[in-house]
Amino acid sequence: MAAIEPSLFDWRAVDARSDLERLSLVRDHLPDAQLVHYLEVMRGPGRDDYPVAAMWNAVLAGVVFQHPSIEALIRELGRNPALLQACGFAVLPVQKKPAAHLVRDPVTGNMTVVYAAPEEAHYAVPDSWNFSRFLANVIELEETLGMVTGMITTLREQLMEVLPEFGRHxxxxxxxxxxxxxxxxxxxxxxxxxxxxxxxxxxxxxxxxxxxxxxxxxxxxxxxxxxxxxxxx
Incomplete structure (x- = not known):
């Protein structure tokens, strides 16, 4: 019986996976630890409403899912809790405390505290300006240190360790x-x-x-x- 050798680079095996599975492949194998560390240093002691690693994973999701804009990615995050969890964001919906204001009774003149109707619970998703500031830091690290393109070199070196003949022909x-x-x-x-x-x-x-x-x-x-x-x- 003739042996069938599987192809090393068969994209059909990747394309047949779900979007979340393809995101997991990128997230789990991309050598981005140094980039994430530098981004955390650049954030410093400021507010950490959205973790750096989660923001970076969301950027990767935008590429893997082929979203045409940051706004399209934000809408997907807002309606897909599985994607929020895959990126590393909090997956429990949040609800703001109803706003209160004083109302004077026209008859007695007494003041009463009235609460507005509570808003619907929603997932805590970064705004477009959060992504804009984050991407500005990513671009700065790429322009000054080449940290994004450097990951391609690392991946190629890892592949050449497995395939010593890679790139010869x-x-x-x-x-x-x-x-x-x-x-x-x-x-x-x-x-x-x-x-x-x-x-x-x-x-x-x-x-x-x-x-x-x-x-x-x-x-x-x-x-x-x-x-x-x-x-x-």
């Missing part, structure tokens, strides 16, 4: 990704409608097998270039 290719922008510069701002994109140029040439004449083909586009390098074995 490589294949590479590239692809042009065109932008919806035309690439024309706005006269007022001096920028295009897609300022991150740029003009690309790719030339290919050869000899026509039938005529023996040289040929050249030039492709230009406004957008991006994607380059992929893969281990062929």
């Amino acid at each position: 490589l294949g590479y290719d590239g692809k042009a990704i065109e932008s919806h922008s035309t690439g024309r510069v706005n006269r007022t701002t001096g920028e295009t409608s897609d300022p991150d994109a740029d003009w690309g140029k790719h030339e290919t040439s050869g000899i026509d097998a039938r005529t023996g004449k040289p040929w050249k083909k030039i492709k230009t586009w406004f957008g991006y270039g994607v380059h992929l390098i893969a281990d062929t074995q």
